Amino acid sequence: MNKVLIKNGTLILPQTDRIMEADVLIENGVIVQIESGIKDVKAEIINASGCLVGPGFINLHVHFREPGEEKKEDLLSGSRAAVKGGFTSVLCMPNTQPPIDSPLLISYLLSRIREVALVNIFPAAAISLGLEGKAMTDLGLLKDAGAKALSDDGKCVKDSRLLYRIMTYSKYFHMPFILHEEDRDIAGEGQVNEGSVSVKLGYRPLPKVAEDSIMARDLVLAHSTGATVHFTHLSTAFSVKLLEWFQNQGAKVSADVTPHHLLLDDQSVIHYGSLAKVKPPLRDTSDINVLKEGIQRGIIRILASDHAPHTLEDKEGDFNQAAFGISNLEIAIPLYVKALIDDETVNWLEFWKLLSLYPAQFLGLAKKGSLAIGMDADITIIDPDTHHEVKVNEFVSKGKNCPFDGWQLRGWPVATLINGKIIMKNSKLEG
Amino acid sequence: MVKWQHKHLLGIDQLSGEEIGILLEKGSQYRDWLEQSPKGSKRLEGYYLINLFFEASTRTRISFEMAGKLLGMEVVNFTNELSSINKGESFRDTMLTLAQLKADALVIRHQSSGIPLYISQFLPFHIINAGDGMREHPTQALLDLLTMKRDGIDFTQNTVAIIGDILHSRVARSLCLGLKKLGSQVIFSGPPTLIPSGIEVLGGQVVYPVEEAVRYADVVYLLRIQKERQEAGFFPSVKEYNQFFALKENRKGFDRGLKKIMHPGPVNRGLEIDSSLVEAENSLIEEQVSCGLAIRMAVLETLILEG
Numbered sequence: 001m002n003k004v005l006i007k008n009g010t011l012i013l014p015q016t017d018r019i020m021e022a023d024v025l026i027e028n029g030v031i032v033q034i035e036s037g038i039k040d041v042k043a044e045i046i047n048a049s050g051c052l053v054g055p056g057f058i059n060l061h062v063h064f065r066e067p068g069e070e071k072k073e074d075l076l077s078g079s080r081a082a083v084k085g086g087f088t089s090v091l092c093m094p095n096t097q098p099p100i101d102s103p104l105l106i107s108y109l110l111s112r113i114r115e116v117a118l119v120n121i122f123p124a125a126a127i128s129l130g131l132e133g134k135a136m137t138d139l140g141l142l143k144d145a146g147a148k149a150l151s152d153d154g155k156c157v158k159d160s161r162l163l164y165r166i167m168t169y170s171k172y173f174h175m176p177f178i179l180h181e182e183d184r185d186i187a188g189e190g191q192v193n194e195g196s197v198s199v200k201l202g203y204r205p206l207p208k209v210a211e212d213s214i215m216a217r218d219l220v221l222a223h224s225t226g227a228t229v230h231f232t233h234l235s236t237a238f239s240v241k242l243l244e245w246f247q248n249q250g251a252k253v254s255a256d257v258t259p260h261h262l263l264l265d266d267q268s269v270i271h272y273g274s275l276a277k278v279k280p281p282l283r284d285t286s287d288i289n290v291l292k293e294g295i296q297r298g299i300i301r302i303l304a305s306d307h308a309p310h311t312l313e314d315k316e317g318d319f320n321q322a323a324f325g326i327s328n329l330e331i332a333i334p335l336y337v338k339a340l341i342d343d344e345t346v347n348w349l350e351f352w353k354l355l356s357l358y359p360a361q362f363l364g365l366a367k368k369g370s371l372a373i374g375m376d377a378d379i380t381i382i383d384p385d386t387h388h389e390v391k392v393n394e395f396v397s398k399g400k401n402c403p404f405d406g407w408q409l410r411g412w413p414v415a416t417l418i419n420g421k422i423i424m425k426n427s428k429l430e431g
Numbered sequence: 432m433v434k435w436q437h438k439h440l441l442g443i444d445q446l447s448g449e450e451i452g453i454l455l456e457k458g459s460q461y462r463d464w465l466e467q468s469p470k471g472s473k474r475l476e477g478y479y480l481i482n483l484f485f486e487a488s489t490r491t492r493i494s495f496e497m498a499g500k501l502l503g504m505e506v507v508n509f510t511n512e513l514s515s516i517n518k519g520e521s522f523r524d525t526m527l528t529l530a531q532l533k534a535d536a537l538v539i540r541h542q543s544s545g546i547p548l549y550i551s552q553f554l555p556f557h558i559i560n561a562g563d564g565m566r567e568h569p570t571q572a573l574l575d576l577l578t579m580k581r582d583g584i585d586f587t588q589n590t591v592a593i594i595g596d597i598l599h600s601r602v603a604r605s606l607c608l609g610l611k612k613l614g615s616q617v618i619f620s621g622p623p624t625l626i627p628s629g630i631e632v633l634g635g636q637v638v639y640p641v642e643e644a645v646r647y648a649d650v651v652y653l654l655r656i657q658k659e660r661q662e663a664g665f666f667p668s669v670k671e672y673n674q675f676f677a678l679k680e681n682r683k684g685f686d687r688g689l690k691k692i693m694h695p696g697p698v699n700r701g702l703e704i705d706s707s708l709v710e711a712e713n714s715l716i717e718e719q720v721s722c723g724l725a726i727r728m729a730v731l732e733t734l735i736l737e738g
Contacts, residue, residue, distance in 0.1 A: 136664060138671040165664045169624045172639060172675070 002420055003027050005040050009048030009381065012348055014055065014357040015370035019349060024053060026377040029420035034373060046415055046425060048381050054352045055371045056088025056378030056418065058359035060178065060256055061153070061232050061304035062329060064090075064121070066112065068097025073309040073398045079118040081307070081397035083423045084330040086413025088378035089120035089360075089368060091178075093153040094131075101126035101137045103145035110146050118423050120378070122148040122363065124178060127166060133158050136166040140173050148363050151178040153232065156214050158184060163218065167227035176228040176362065179218055181239070182280060186210040191320055193266035193281040201269065203319065206281050208236040215239050223251035230362060231255040233306050235280040237290035244299045254362065256302035257291050259335035260326050264403065272403035274315050274322035278308070292345045295354065302362065303354045305332040309399020327399030331390055333382065335404065337411030348384075356380075377420035384411050396429070435737040439551045439558040440730055442567035443605045448612040451576065454729050458577045462725035465501075476503035478735055479534035484510045484561070485541045490696060490720070491561050491570070495538045498727035507534070523553075530554050535735060539563075544601075557734045565601055570730060571695055572605035574723040576613065578715050579650065581722065582691060586613035592644040593617060593635070594676065595654030595703055596625045596665075602695045603654060607633040620644035621654075621676050624665040641676050646684030650691045653678055656703045669702055678704045691715055 006024040011034065013020065025033035025040060064078035065071075073081075082090050092109075094100035100109060106123055113121045125147035129135045131154065139150060150170070156179065157163040170177065190206025192198050198205035215231060222229035223246055234240060234255045246253050260278060265285050268276040276282060294300040308325025315322050328335065336355070340346045346354065360369025367376040392405040416424040423430055433449040443451070464470065480499040484492050492508065499506040520528070529537070536557040539547055544564030551558040562568040579589070591610055597603045597619050607617045617635035619626055626637055638644040645651055656672060666672050678685065678692065692704070692714040700706040709716055 136667045138667045140675045141671050144674075162664055165624050169622055169666065171623050 002029070003040060003043035004046065004377070004417065004420060004422060005038060005043035006046045006048050006053055006379070006381070009051050009053035011371060012052055012054035012352045013371050014349060014352040015372060017349060024371070024379070026379075026417070026420045029377050031371070031373055031375050031377050034371070044422065046381070046422065048415070050383065050385070051414060052348060052382045052384055053371070054380060055356045055360075055369050055375070056380045056416065057086050057333065057355040058089040058363070058365070058369065059087045059304055059307070059329070059332070060091045060230070060302060060359050060362065061258075062090045062092055062307040063095070063309065063325070064092045065096060065309065066109070071311050071398070072314070075112055075121060076116045076118070077396060077398045078309075078329070079116070079121060080429060081329040081395065082119045083416045083418070083429060084396055084413070086333045086380040086382065086416055087119060087329065088380060088416060088418050089122065089365070091122045091124050091148060091363065093151055094124050094126045095152075095154040099126045099131045100124070100147075101129050101131070103138060103141045106142055106145040106147050119418055124149045124151045124153070126150070127152045127157055127177065128162065131155065133162065136162060136169065139166070139170060139175050143173050143175055149176045149178050149230075151180070151232075153178065153180045155184065156180060156182050160217065160221070164221050164225065167221055167225040167229070170227050171225065174228070176230060178230045178232050180232055181211050181215040181218065183210045183214040186213065189320075190281070191277065192269050193283050195266060195284065197266045197269055203269075208238065208283065211236055211280050212238045212242065216242055219243070219246040219251060219253060222246070222253050223249055226252065228252045230302070232304060233258050233261065233280060234291060234294075234300065235261050235283050235287060237287045240290050240294040240299055244294070247299065254302060255300045256304040257295070257300055258304060258306045259328060259332050259339055260403075262288055262291060262339035263335060268403065274319050275326070275401060275403040277319065277322050277324055278326050279324040292340070295340065296345050301354060301358045303336055304359070305329060307332070307397075307399075309397050310401045311398075312400060315401045325401065327395065327397050327402045328404070329397055330395060331402070331404060331409065333413055334409035334411045337384070338409055341411065377417055379417040380413055381415040382411055383414045386410060386412065388412055435733055438734065438738045439547070440569050440734060441547050441551060441558065441560050443569045443572050443608040443612070444567065446612070448614075451573070451609060451612055454573055454726065454733060455577050455580055457729035457733060458573065458722065458726040459581060461728045462577065462581060462722055465721060465725055470501065471503070472501060473503040474732055475499070475735055478504045478536070480504045480506045480731070481529065481532065481534045481537045481556070482506060482508045483529070483537055483539045484508075485539075486562065488540055488561070490723075491540065494720075494723045495559075495561065495727050498724055498731055502728055502731060504731070526550050526554060530556075536731060557738055559730060559734065562601055565599055565604070567605045568601040569605050570723070570727055571602050572609040573730070574719055574726045575606050575652070575693060575695070576609050577722040577726050578693065578719045579691075581718075582715060584649065584691075586610070586615045589650065590616040590618060590648050591650040591652055592638070592648035593619050593652045593654065594641060594644060594678070595621045595656055596660055597621060597630060597654070598625045598627045598665075599657075599660070600654050604633060606652065607635045611635075618644045618647060622666045622672070625660065642682060642684040645678070645682060645690070648690060650693055651678055651685070652693045653703045655695065655697065656699060673702055677702065678708055680705050680707060687711065687713065693719060696720070
């Protein structure tokens with residue numbers, strides 16, 4: 001029998017809006033008792049005094065690059081980074097090589113996950129075959145095989161008819177969409193936000209309208225078809241306004257933001273060079289303010305990280321040739337603490353809802369996202385006060401492409417339990 | 432008894448329940464009559480029937496041809512020859528040319544909805560709609576109703592689930608209208624992309640998933656799935672269609688012993704229906720063909736002698 005007892009922590013219960021001082025007893029992967037002063041001599045003890053204990057964080061947007069690009073990341077290195085980052089579940093985007101667009105590939109991925117993964121890794125499947133935007137995938141069969149959502153992440157679905165049809169069709173299977181919004185015709189070869197930086201540095205501009213216009217189309221489609229649609233990595237102020245308007249119309253639409261879009265603006269490219277080259281591009285301070293306001297007002301209900309590991313070769317040299325993306329999985333939580341807790345955009349309870357309860361609800365994970373008896377013992381423990389410096393060369397992720405090197409951050413995850421097993425303790429990976 | 436008062440058969444929409452009853456009564460008699468051999472009637476001897484098919488059809492055309500011949504009619508078929516008839520003429524002029532052939536009845540199938548109604552306004556024949564676009568296919572609905580009636584189904588205690596491509600189906604429209612006029616309940620199910628919004632206007636109800644629709648049904652009516660619909664992006668693949676929307680032996684809610692199976696043909700075995708179910712004991716699919724011949728005899732006779 002495998003028992004773990006978490007002592008003296010401050011428990012965060014997002015599902016009931018409560019914070020309490022108590023112990024948590026876990027037995028065989030399930031939370032069995034939440035009370036003060038639990039004693040159990042057989043249980044392994046975690047002393048969580050001074051720490052926050054809550055349901056494990058769930059990240060709706062990561063790239064673990066398997067199959068095909070294991071140089072950048074793989075399921076093992078990615079899941080180690082997740083554990084370090086306090087994430088107990090992640091959703092992998094399907095833009096691998098080959099793209100995850102068939103039930104067979106889902107089955108393959110799930111068998112690899114069973115073999116190597118340290119965290120719960122859920123696969124998303126492609127919306128269109130080969131991510132080509134031409135024909136829809138077998139979404140019913142994909143769901144039966146284990147796909148949790150549909151996404152052509154990396155690009156938008158350009159063909160309106162295709163998206164309209166598949167959204168209509170998806171209702172039969174209750175499959176949610178995760179959309180990456182960028183109109184390629186407008187974006188062209190755009191590299192950075194259109195504005196003073198693109199002018200000053202002479203990089204091709206990627207205007208906000210590329211994101212906003214296609215998002216507007218897809219909000220209309222979602223509203224009209226009744227599909228469940230999530231917009232990932234919002235970056236513009238206007239997209240938040242659009243989202244709110246359609247939410248008020250009753251559309252089943254939601255969104256997430258990444259930590260880098262909250263902490264860095266487009267000027268960062270001057271400083272960090274291609275390490276700050278990302279899609280969508282970093283925007284203006286005014287956008288950041290509206291994104292934060294959107295979080296505060298409950299319009300944006302999910303925090304994801306778009307963990308996009310690359311080799312340094314992919315990021316070096318010619319800025320225009322450098323890959324888009326930031327590796328951030330193991331520092332996403334302290335980054336969010338800096339972006340949202342430090343300036344009181346949200347409190348810890350709300351923080352935990354955005355990172356655990358709401359993403360669990362979106363993915364339909366009934367046994368996750370809550371700290372309660374009977375739930376899966378996926379638990380993250382955070383030390384809210386101790387500051388550490390970000391050291392990118394110590395990342396367990398293969399992706400060292402990260403502009404936050406040297407930042408002093410607080411709110412680091414110190415322990416991570418998955419299905420009742422301690423995978424990280426005292427900030428160290430077990431085993 | 433209601434008196435028949437239609438010159439044309441343009442759609443089920445124009446008929447009352449009683450009028451449908453007249454045709455079913457007569458159709459049922461002809462269905463019995465068909466069992467004798469040799470057979471042949473002179474009821475419509477000397478009358479001329481033109482079969483005018485702008486859209487490919489074998490079974491409906493042959494069925495009308497045989498129906499006419501069994502009643503003693505002379506039957507002329509126009510199919511592929513049409514292109515040589517019109518030679519650049521307008522559709523209306525082609526029709527007016529046909530009018531000079533002095534036939535008595537014209538069976539027409541056309542890919543455009545509304546053509547039978549249009550030509551009925553100026554052609555001197557009895558017009559019988561053998562399928563117009565996505566609007567109506569009245570003789571198909573009548574033969575389906577006749578098949579159900581002869582199987583002993585009480586229309587007032589009957590629920591029919593029509594499953595598949597409702598969007599493009601004139602069969603679904605006509606059948607639903609007919610069933611409602613006789614007091615039955617109609618359920619539609621299939622991929623949401625193939626179920627048009629506004630379908631409720633026909634009196635049927637949309638039920639998802641297919642398992643639920645089948646559970647409530649006394650008759651499961653499958654529609655033919657055309658491969659082009661996949662190419663046009665209405666559903667992702669034949670495999671997926673078969674897995675989720677087809678009638679299968681192991682489909683939840685489908686009790687092989689209790690439900691009747693129907694299909695307008697031609698059947699795609701293994702696509703919209705398991706091959707083994709096509710000839711199952713409770714399948715009425717073959718009987719539908721014979722009822723089709725009988726009901727078309729009834730329609731021709733009723734229109735020409737009473738209409």
